[in-house]
Amino acid sequence: MLRMEIALFLILAFVACVYFSAGRKSTPLHRTFSVLLVVVLIHLVLDGVTVYTVHHLETVPRSLNDAVHRLFLGSMVLVIYLFYQYIAILVEEETGKPRRLDWPARIFLAVAELGNFLLPISYMVTAEGNYSSGPYMLVPHGGVAFYLLLCAGLLVANRRRIDQKKKLAIGAALLIEVTVCTVQWLNHTWLISGMGITLMTLSFYLTLENPDILRAELTEQKMSMLYLKSQVNPHFLYNTLDTIRIQAQLDGDKKVADLLMRLVDFFRLSVKADRQMVALDDELELLEAYMELMCYRYPELQCEYDIDPDLGGIQVPNFILQPIVENSLLHGLKNKGYRGVVRISARKTADHRMEILVCDTGSGFAEGKKSAIDQMLLTYAKQPAKLEGNSIGILNVQKRIKLLCGREYGLSYTENPTGGVTAHLLLPMNGGNVT
């Protein structure tokens, strides 16, 4: 007799497991669905219990039978109320219009629950099976009718403003519930209200609440945060810095004014990063601004340049030197208290290519680090695209050089005999295959 109730419970318990173990955004909609899942599970347990007790009228005491029946129908009205609430929030999210029927819905819920526990209850015994009846049955009938009408009203009133997929989800759920209720009404002994509720929950789970959708929402949220971060207007930043610089100079603080000028230069140059290829001179200008600021912060840090002036106009991928030098500082010279030298040199090689060397006197590679980095740079194509992390800078440089200049060019590292490491950037003289 209890086969269907047990099956429904197991299905929804499984759905609840999947749902609660998946990460999701904390929105009113998802919170409502979580509550709904829990209440539906409780309701299904009560459903099973009442189906058992109503068929054992002679063995189960009348008072116990009354109590579980009232609890069962009380939870059913609560479930239907939660469905209404869920759909109302969904419609609100879609249309942007605030919910207006929350209070009538809650008052109705209170009245229905009150009626449910006070109205007299009786039992019908038939050849096909037993069922409860009497005035208290007004509660489930009235509740289902009231909330389903509210839902249908919401759907019809906002049909133009709701996304097609969500409209279908709501419509299907309502249709299922109406069908099941009609069948139940025609066949009192079928006792299939639990099935209707389970199917309704499932239809929302499958269309709007499944883990794929939850994950997509989370990713979208993360991406939009990153996007926002990258959208902080750089012009605002450097215009403000420039105002501060002028104030400093007006106050006679030439040193601060000069530093701010370099900082403004750095931002201005890095904002130009919308171009794929830039002249080596531009790249060096950005690097100089960066290094001057770093050298000011760490007075024992030195930077030397040895650039073949003929190479100044050569096109190189944008923003490749600063990440390499930053890497040298953070992983090499930082360990020596920023005491040491970074030497940047650019020269023509015998086979008519350009080699840029970034040589530091830092602490060198840690045990095993060299081979790990070699391996990473060698298998650059297989490395997943990372948004953050340790070697993101140099991996990114490697990928862009290979992409923009060709596979025969790129980045590699060697250890200096006197300590520290040297980054070798091999680049074409004609800008490579992308112009």
Add this chain to the structure above:
Amino acid sequence: MKKLRVVLVDDEIMIREGFKRLFDWQAHDCEVVGEAADGMEALAQIDALRPDIVIMDINIPIMNGLKVIQLSRMKHPDTAFVIVSGYDDFSYCREALRLQITDYILKPVNYEEFGTCIDNLKISLFERRVSVEAEQAQQEERAITGITRYLQQHLAEDMSLTVLAEVFHLSPQYISQLFKNEIGVGFLAYLTNIRMETAKKLLLATSLSIAEVAEQSGYGDYRVFTKVFKKAEGITPSQYRRDFLEETGKTGA
């Protein structure tokens, strides 16, 4: 030489203060006679004060700087306009060049180097005077006109006050003074300016290599040329050429 009268237009008071107090106007024979914070005020100030030079921010309230220039140009054809622009409205600068703006500088303004800009203005004011004089076919040619024409013609050669002194049978000191008095800038500043102007023309109008352009504009060593050019224009010669070609490519000109 009479003092040049300057009007500053920028909506940020700090930028105007910076211009006013951090640049030595006195030493460059200029004085700031007025300020404006928006387009309407700028128009009124230019009409009332008839300045020689207007330092103009583009992105100002009510009416943008280019519109102000367009409207003032007709009434005050002799006023020189210097556009000051952030990189965010760099595209306006191209338009500014088409509007025959005398000069433009980019924010952040380096006040120490702003003198070069004023020198350039003085030279262009001088050249305009010379061409007006030539049109009116005035009596006798002045010494400075001869010297500057000689410089234009012998740009590619080694040039110095001593060379000029020999050619014109005048003392180097006298010629130096002549430049200061007649144009308002030193001999070297003038020479660099006309060399740069020539270089820019060559870069855009010919396909000569950078080294050849350097040589024709009087720089034997093209690395020196690149350095001087970068200091004057803010970008390298090859970038200058590329930027311009890109721009004309875009507009379909």
